[in-house]
Amino acid sequence: MPTSPRPALGRAQWILRLRLPTQPLVRHVVLALGGAAILYLITSSLSPYNDFEVGEIALYVIALAGLSLLTGVNGQISLGHGAFMAVGAYAAALLMTHTHLNFLVELLASIGAAGLLGLVIGIPATRLKGPYLAGMTLLLALALPPIADKWSTTFGGDQGLTTTVPTAPGTINPEEWLAWIQIIGALIVLVLLANLLRSRFGRSFRAVRDDEIAASLSGIHVARTKVIAFVISAACAGLAGAFLGLSTGVVNTGEFPLTLSIQLLAAMVLGGTGTLMGMWWGAVLLVYLPQWSTSLSGDFNLGSGASAYLATIIFGVVLIVVMIAAPTGIQGGLRWGWGRLSALGPRPRFGPPSVPERPGEALHLSRTAEK
Amino acid sequence: MGREYAMRKGEAMRHSKHTSMGRYGRALLTGALGVALGATTLAACSSSPKATTTTTANVPGVTATSISIGATVPLTGPAAPGYDEIAPAMDAVFSWVNAHGGVDGRKINYTYLDDGYNPANTATLTRKLVLQDNVFADIGSLGTPTQAAVQGFLNSQKVPQLFIESGCNCWSDPRYPYSSGWQPPYTVEGKILGSYIKANFAGKKVGYLYQGDEFGNDFVKGLDMEIPSASVVSRQSYDAATLAGPLSNQIAALKAAGAQVVAMATIPAATALAMLPAAAIGYFPQYVISNVGADTPTVGPLLSSFTQKGGGSAAQAKAATGLLNGVITDAYFTPEADVSNPWVQVEKKLLQDYAPSLYAKSGLDGNTQYGIALAYTFVQALQAAGKNLTRAGLLAAIAAHGKDFVTPGFVPLSYSSSVHFGFQGSEVIKLSSTAAPAVTPTGSWIGSTPVTPVEVTDIGSAPVTKYTGPTSTPPTNLVSTS
Numbered sequence: 001m002p003t004s005p006r007p008a009l010g011r012a013q014w015i016l017r018l019r020l021p022t023q024p025l026v027r028h029v030v031l032a033l034g035g036a037a038i039l040y041l042i043t044s045s046l047s048p049y050n051d052f053e054v055g056e057i058a059l060y061v062i063a064l065a066g067l068s069l070l071t072g073v074n075g076q077i078s079l080g081h082g083a084f085m086a087v088g089a090y091a092a093a094l095l096m097t098h099t100h101l102n103f104l105v106e107l108l109a110s111i112g113a114a115g116l117l118g119l120v121i122g123i124p125a126t127r128l129k130g131p132y133l134a135g136m137t138l139l140l141a142l143a144l145p146p147i148a149d150k151w152s153t154t155f156g157g158d159q160g161l162t163t164t165v166p167t168a169p170g171t172i173n174p175e176e177w178l179a180w181i182q183i184i185g186a187l188i189v190l191v192l193l194a195n196l197l198r199s200r201f202g203r204s205f206r207a208v209r210d211d212e213i214a215a216s217l218s219g220i221h222v223a224r225t226k227v228i229a230f231v232i233s234a235a236c237a238g239l240a241g242a243f244l245g246l247s248t249g250v251v252n253t254g255e256f257p258l259t260l261s262i263q264l265l266a267a268m269v270l271g272g273t274g275t276l277m278g279m280w281w282g283a284v285l286l287v288y289l290p291q292w293s294t295s296l297s298g299d300f301n302l303g304s305g306a307s308a309y310l311a312t313i314i315f316g317v318v319l320i321v322v323m324i325a326a327p328t329g330i331q332g333g334l335r336w337g338w339g340r341l342s343a344l345g346p347r348p349r350f351g352p353p354s355v356p357e358r359p360g361e362a363l364h365l366s367r368t369a370e371k
Numbered sequence: 372m373g374r375e376y377a378m379r380k381g382e383a384m385r386h387s388k389h390t391s392m393g394r395y396g397r398a399l400l401t402g403a404l405g406v407a408l409g410a411t412t413l414a415a416c417s418s419s420p421k422a423t424t425t426t427t428a429n430v431p432g433v434t435a436t437s438i439s440i441g442a443t444v445p446l447t448g449p450a451a452p453g454y455d456e457i458a459p460a461m462d463a464v465f466s467w468v469n470a471h472g473g474v475d476g477r478k479i480n481y482t483y484l485d486d487g488y489n490p491a492n493t494a495t496l497t498r499k500l501v502l503q504d505n506v507f508a509d510i511g512s513l514g515t516p517t518q519a520a521v522q523g524f525l526n527s528q529k530v531p532q533l534f535i536e537s538g539c540n541c542w543s544d545p546r547y548p549y550s551s552g553w554q555p556p557y558t559v560e561g562k563i564l565g566s567y568i569k570a571n572f573a574g575k576k577v578g579y580l581y582q583g584d585e586f587g588n589d590f591v592k593g594l595d596m597e598i599p600s601a602s603v604v605s606r607q608s609y610d611a612a613t614l615a616g617p618l619s620n621q622i623a624a625l626k627a628a629g630a631q632v633v634a635m636a637t638i639p640a641a642t643a644l645a646m647l648p649a650a651a652i653g654y655f656p657q658y659v660i661s662n663v664g665a666d667t668p669t670v671g672p673l674l675s676s677f678t679q680k681g682g683g684s685a686a687q688a689k690a691a692t693g694l695l696n697g698v699i700t701d702a703y704f705t706p707e708a709d710v711s712n713p714w715v716q717v718e719k720k721l722l723q724d725y726a727p728s729l730y731a732k733s734g735l736d737g738n739t740q741y742g743i744a745l746a747y748t749f750v751q752a753l754q755a756a757g758k759n760l761t762r763a764g765l766l767a768a769i770a771a772h773g774k775d776f777v778t779p780g781f782v783p784l785s786y787s788s789s790v791h792f793g794f795q796g797s798e799v800i801k802l803s804s805t806a807a808p809a810v811t812p813t814g815s816w817i818g819s820t821p822v823t824p825v826e827v828t829d830i831g832s833a834p835v836t837k838y839t840g841p842t843s844t845p846p847t848n849l850v851s852t853s
Contacts, residue, residue, distance in 0.1 A: 049502035056495065146610045149583055158585040159519040159541055160490070174527075175502065248494040249523045254516040255491040290492075291499075294484070 024198040025191075032187040039183050048175035052247070053287055055179030058186040059243035060283035064268045065186075065193050065276050066236025071265075072274025073197060074229035075209030076125065080137030081237045082261035083144040086253070088114040088238025089245035090148065093161035103166045107185070107242055114238020115231045122230030126223040141261040145253035160252025163245045182243045189236060190276055196232070197276070205229050266315065270322050271329050278331025289315055432507030433760050436473075438753070439480045441500035442512040443493045443521075444536075446485035453639070453669055454513055456733045457536060458483040460742025461511050463726035464750065470725075474753040475760070482506065488513075490520035497521040501530050508533060508765065510749050511742070515539045515585045522547050531762055533752070533769070534745050534793065538663075539585050540830050543791035549766065551791035553745055553784075555703050557586055557636065557661065558830040559795050561593020563701055564659050566835040567799045567823060568632055569597050572657065576604045578630025580621055580645055582637060583608040590636035590661055597835070604628040614641055617648040617677075626654045633657070637664035643673040646694045647681070658698045665700035667802060667817050668736045695817050696804045703797040704744060704779040707735045708818045714779035717845045718743050744779050748793070751776040777843035781825040796827030796838050 021027045043051050063085060070076050091113035095106045121140060125133055148155040155161065168177035196202055204225045207215035216222050245251040267286045272278025293311040326333025432439040444458045445451045458481075465479040473479060482504060486492040493512075500506045501524075508531035512518055515537045525532040526547045534553035535542050538560065542552035568577060577598055581587030587608060595603075605628035607621035622645055625633055633656045635642065642664040649655070664670070674695070675688040683691070705712045718740055722730040733739055753760065755768035755776075773786025773793075782796035800819040825838040 047503060049498055052495070052498050052502070142613075146613060149610055152584070152588065157588070158516040159539070160516065162523060175498070244491060248491050248520050250490065250520045252490055252516045252519065254489055255520075257489060260491075287495075 024195050028191045028194040031194075032191045036183070036187055043176055043179050043183070048173050051173075051179040052175040055175070055182040055243075056247055056287050057280070057283040058179065058182040059240050059247065060264075060267070060286050061186045061279045062189045062243065063237045063240035063264055064271060064279035064282045064286075065190060066233040066240075067264055067268045068271070068274055068276060068279055069193060069197070069205070069236075070229050070233035071268065072272075073202065073209065074205040074226060076226060076229060077130070077134050077265075078137045078230075078233065079134050079261050079265060080121070080140035081233075081264050082256045082258065083137075083140045084114045084117060084234040084237035085241030085244060085260070086144055086148070086251075086256040087117050088241030089251040089255070090155060090161070090241075091238070092242035093156075093163050093245050093251040094154075096164050097156075097161050107239060110238045110242035111235045112238075114241065115235035118231040118234025119227065121234070122227040125230055126226045138258075138261070141256075141258050145256055148253045156250075156252065158252060158254075160250040161245075162250050163248075165246050178246060181246070185239060185243060189239065193232075193236075194276055201225075201228065263315075266319055269329060270319060272331030272333075273329060275329065275331040278329050281330040285315075285318065289318065430507065430761050431505040433477070436477055437480055438474070438477045438760070439482065439504065439506045440508050440510045440749075441482040441484070441497075441504060441506040442510055443484050443486040443496045443500075443517065444511075444513045445488040446483075448487040448489070450488040450514065453666075453736075453738050454536075456729060456736070456738040457513065457742035457745070458511065459726055459729045460722065460739040461746035463722055463729065464743055464746035466725040467721055468750055474750060475758045477753075477760075479750075479753075481510075483511075486514075486517055488517060490517050493517040493520050494524070497524065501525070501528055506530070507760075508762065510534060511536060511745050513537065515541075518542075518550075522550055525549060529762055531765055533765075534748060536741075536745070538589070540589050541585075543789075545789070548791075549762075551769070551786065551793075553748065553793035554741075555662075555794045555797055556792055556830050557589035558593040558596075559792075559828055560661055560701055560797060561590040561636070562596050562828050562835055563593075563797055563799065563826050564634065564661070564699070565594040565597030566826070567699065568594075568634065568659055569599070572632045575602070575631040575657075576629050577602050577632045577634060578605040578607065578625040578628055578656070579603065580607045580609070580618070580625065580633055580635045580637060580641075582611050582641065584611060586638075586663070587636040593830075594634055596832075598634075604630050609637075609641060611638065611641075614638075614644065616644070618645045619648040621645065622649045622652070622654065625649075625656070626652065631656055632659060634659045635664055636661045639664060639666055639669040639673055642670050643677050646674065647677055647691065650691075650694060660698055660700045662701050662703065662797070665695075665698055665802065666737045667695060667819075671695060671817065692817070693804065695802050698802045699799060699822070700802065700819075701797040701799050702819070703781055703794045704740065705781075706800075706819055707737065707740055712779075714845050715740075718779070740779070748776055748778060748784065777846060779843075779845070781842055782827050782838050783840065783843070785829075790829075792830075795829055796825055798825045799823040 021030060039054070043054055046054065063081060067078060067081055070078055088110035092106045092110040095101055095109055101109075121137070125136065128136055149157065152158075165174065165178050165181070168174050172180075197205070204215070204220045207218060207220055208222050208225045208229075212222050215225075241256075244255065248255055263286060267282035268279065269282075270285055271280070271282030290311040293314045296310065296314075322330060322333075326336070328336075442458060442461075444454065446455045446458075462481050462483070465481050468474060469478040482500065484496045484500070486496055493514075497509065497512075500509065509521075509525055510531075511534050512521075512532070513536040518532065518535045518537060519539070519541065522532060522541075526549045529549060532547075532550040534551065536554070537552065538554050538557040539552070540556050540558055542550050543556075544550065579591055579594065581591050591606075605625050607618075607624055609618050609621060618641065626649070633645075635645065635658060637645065637660065642660060646658070671692045674691040678688040678691040679685070705714050707715055707718075709715055715735065719730075719735045721743060722735055722739060729739065752765060752769050752773070755772040756765045757768070769786050770788040773784045776784055778784060778794075780794045781798055782794055784793045785795045786793065798821050801822045802817050802819050804817055825842075826835050827838045828835045
């Protein structure tokens with residue numbers, strides 16, 4: 001334990017003294033509860049429509065977090081996450097239509113179904129890299145929806161399958177209740193993923209991303225690790241898909257166009273590839289950017305032809321600006337900014353990397369970094 | 372050695388974990404705070420949460436001087452071309468109404484939002500219209516998958532979802548009393564065209580080519596009710612989402628089966644993508660095409676442009692439009708080519724006066740005509756509902772008086788408390804190069820002549836019968852005197 005003398009902090013720097021528990025699970029749960037408290041304050045003060053949007057943000061956070069794990073942490077790319085969302089959505093909707101199972105069981109089924117497809121896709125994916133993997137997952141996003149159209153009696157065709165949200169308790173309005181189901185889902189997923197990333201699995205994911213041969217030499221089963229990452233990522237998308245089905249009210253193939261998969265990837269990059277918290281930024285942009293661009297085009301009195309494509313243009317511009325200003329995404333930029341900010345004040349003991357006290361430890365650190 | 376390494380590795384891990392913990396923790400905290408800040412700002416930006424607009428008798432979207440209505444339509448994406456004209460054409464009618472003092476002193480504010488034909492967008496935007504903008508009703512929204520997505524929500528909120536721009540059989544459903552269609556259901560069209568095939572092409576081999584979704588399936592259901600199954604030799608479908616090239620396989624199968632009559636439930640692009648490869652292999656069956664797929668101002672130019680893209684010369688491209696000559700289809704209101712018709716005259720004048728830029732772009736075609744007629748149906752519904760406007764009152768007024776509304780349709784609207792379909796009849800027509808052509812800004816297109824009297828039926832077992840009632844004429848005041 002490094003112990004540096006703690007300088008007297010000014011009033012404004014109290015926030016720098018905040019400590020979180022060191023045990024990962026406890027820490028992540030504490031953070032999630034804090035987040036839940038803040039989100040509760042937000043949702044209870046918003047209109048039902050804004051609550052609905054917060055719920056949408058939460059569901060996209062789930063899909064983006066899974067994608068962030070796959071791409072940012074494990075180094076595999078996917079242009080087919082919309083398809084995994086579709087599988088999760090259809091699995092939940094089929095159960096809702098034909099059975100009267102517990103709501104949680106239906107959600108678990110959507111996670112399981114998407115995870116299973118993730119396994120089927122993940123195994124051949126271990127042999128593919130970069131553009132080939134992108135191509136294969138892209139094909140998935142293209143090929144899956146027509147299957148649902150083909151068997152329209154099972155999958156409901158154009159009208160789709162109706163989803164049902166459990167009745168809201170008490171006087172809570174349905175939008176706020178749905179938002180809470182989605183927020184709780186998102187927070188649980190984030191806690192589990194954050195924990196996973198701090199575990200042996202997380203380290204294996206990163207090791208495989210950085211150098212497969214070195215990882216393999218260290219005793220990591222590379223193929224298995226990649227498949228596990230794919231399954232987890234697909235399972236997250238499955239849950240997000242089930243939640244999207246709940247928001248939309250029905251599940252049909254029109255909800256899962258190719259653009260959804262591409263927008264997910266772009267939002268993930270914007271938020272900060274490989275981060276989990278950054279996915280909140282990505283999801284906020286995914287939900288709000290089209291609306292902002294619509295009101296913007298309204299302000300400038302653009303014709304419907306021009307305004308229609310403004311959202312896409314703005315999304316592109318934001319992507320370019322963020323990539324120039326903060327190559328590690330919004331979350332990366334914020335971390336950097338926060339680092340600069342805290343460097344201005346008296347140095348807290350946990351701020352910059354502290355100098356190890358024992359020389360041997362330092363030596364060892366540098367040795368492991370050499371590999 | 373190994374053990375030592377493992378221990379050291381463990382130490383290193385703990386160490387790095389410890390040093391990065393603070394940064395990690397604070398980043399998470401910043402994120403959470405940032406989200407909180409961001410969300411509250413957003414809330415502040417969005418228009419007055421929890422605030423309700425001033426209404427008379429507490430009817431959402433209705434004040435003493437205004438009525439707010441909304442819709443979601445495709446303004447971008449694959450469904451946009453052509454269909455993006457409908458909502459602006461509707462708005463022209465509302466501008467005309469507003470210029471004449473509105474309905475019962477209330478001006479109509481029409482907000483139409485672009486859902487890009489994606490049901491997930493429809494779900495969000497419809498909630499925005501209902502929960503945030505407090506619209507009185509959702510009028511003239513387009514699409515089967517898109518409107519099916521919000522049918523449950525709108526009915527649970529008791530918001531009228533009227534005159535949905537789709538011929539799905541699903542809009543007249545007792546579980547969803549607040550929904551209703553407007554155009555003929557595809558099954559009705561299928562029955563009318565099927566009965567024509569049965570009567571006029573008896574003994575000939577019939578093949579189907581249909582879109583593999585609700586549109587195609589409902590249409591085929593109608594065909595099958597009329598055409599004896601023994602004479603149907605081939606059933607081919609295509610997927611709208613992946614429609615990119617000529618439907619050569621389907622055409623080859625139809626030709627191989629010896630189909631002499633091909634009944635098609637296709638969108639305009641698919642009509643062109645079927646006719647061209649058929650002509651290329653010397654296959655010229657009698658085409659019988661749904662109203663949607665035989666819109667000449669849309670299909671004609673597509674036949675030309677696909678021919679040119681396929682390497683054809685300009686002369687070949689021009690000649691390709693000739694494939695439409697002799698095609699059998701159906702129409703449920705006066706074709707725009709019939710310039711002597713009073714409806715066509717007032718519709719043209721209305722567009723010129725109240726949507727000049729739309730008129731310059733599209734002219735009076737099937738889509739703008741559709742929008743004008745649909746909007747005028749809604750205006751009459753408002754008039755019938757009277758001064759004390761409520762959502763339930765509007766529905767009751769349509770059920771009671773819908774049959775008397777004047778429209779350019781050949782048959783009256785069939786609304787009642789149990790039937791939520793609009794037109795349930797049409798006239799079979801033959802496209803003909805010798806008939807008066809349709810004139811659009813992009814050129815003049817093939818005209819048409821009726822081959823049957825106007826016929827009516829329903830989506831169930833009712834037979835196809837001749838309609839003997841009157842057709843309505845436009846009100847004299849539909850066009851301003853400006």
